[in-house]
Amino acid sequence: MLRVVAIAVFSIILFSNAIHALDFKVFDLTHAQSEDAIAWPFYPAYNFTILQRGFNEDLTGGKVWLEWNSFAMAEHSGTHMDAPCHVRVTEGGLRVHEIPLEKLVGPGVIINVKSKVEENIDYRVTLDDIQDWETKYNKIPDGAVVFMNAGWSQRYPNKTLVFGSEDHVDTTTFHFPGWHEDTVDWLLKNRNIHVLGGDTPSFDYARTTTFPVHQLIGENNIPGMENVANLDSIPESGSIIYVAAFKIYDGSGSPSRVFATVSGATNNWSSKCLIIFMVIFYYFG
Structure with a gap:
């Protein structure tokens, strides 16, 4: 009997962990690519042609x-990645x-400077902002x-608001x-980061x-991200962020589908209870 109970408990833990591994929510951090996509003025405009x-x-x-369609666009348009070769000494x-x-x-590490930007549109993230984040989240x-x-995501794709100027x-x-x-x-010398943006x-x-x-x-071979969307939708700590960039051969940048997953964002208690009931019924029913 004791052996059966042990096997039942092990089964519950095993299947509960399997459910927990799938217990996450996905958040889209990408602006749609379209004729409204934000790009620097010297880049060619987005073009989308319906062929059929x-x-x-x-x-x-x-x-x-x-x-089927054809599209053409600058590498550095909308939500996009800068490859390390893009700007260097x-x-x-x-x-x-x-x-x-x-x-x-x-x-994911989200440095929230919205209140400081309200006071200074030309604000730059300081070491104090990093230290404040680490005080909260380690x-x-x-x-x-x-x-x-x-x-800035709320301003997109209004060019006047995004560029902070009437002249685009x-x-x-x-x-x-x-x-x-x-x-x-400081980050490059004291922390190990994969992407900055x-x-x-x-x-x-x-x-x-x-x-x-x-x-x-660029000199440190760290990719950069620009025009990331919906950062208010994810926690400042606790997400995993993915940069799904087009694998453009020889590219200096790439439009990207950026998204995040957050564990425990859904409620799977009903699934877990069902598993427990099924295991108990199997061994003791």
């Missing part, structure tokens, strides 16, 4: 509905197809995907927040002319 949308006479005798750095897939996923975990949340062409008029190079330099059009703030943060992460 209807009943095709040639292939199916008009009996089957078919759709010297030529080199990983291109998109060379970035290991395991470097595009990691524990040390930034190895392999982290670290994003600044400036509340002259980049010297732009105003939006980003990362401070001293903060990023945020919800603005650049992780360097708009007033820069030298893009020091781009240079820093």
Whole structure:
């Protein structure tokens, strides 16, 4: 009898853990690619051409509905990744197809600076912001995907609000927040991160002319993310973030489907109770 009880308990634990492994919710952190996608003014515009949308006479005798399209866009458009080769002091750095897939996923670290940005649109994330996060949640975990949340997702795709300027062409008029190079330099020297980015059009703030943060992460072969969406939908700590970039050969960047998973975001108690009942019935029924 004792052996049967032990086997039953083991079965409950085993199946409960299997349910727990699937107990997560997925959050989309990506703006849709469309003609409204935000890109710097010197990049070509997004183009989407419908090639077939209807009943095709040639292939199916008009009996089957078919759709296919063609699209063209800049690498650095909408929610996208900057490869390390994009901006550097010297030529080199990983291109998109060379970035290991395991470097595009990691524990989510969301640095919320929305209240500070309300006071200063040109705000840059400081070391104090990092230390505040670590005071709340402990040390930034190895392999982290670290994003600044400036509340910019709500402005997208209004170019005037996103660029902080009525002039959408002259980049010297732009105003939006980003990362401070001293903060990023500290992160690179003291923490092990996989990706750096945020919800603005650049992780360097708009007033820069030298893009020091781009240079820093480029020289360290760290991918960057821009125009990330919906960062308010996930916790500041406790998610896993995935950067599903197009594997563009020789690319300097790539449009990306960024998403996060958060464990325990769904309620599987009914499933767990059903498993317990089934195990008990099997062994003792």
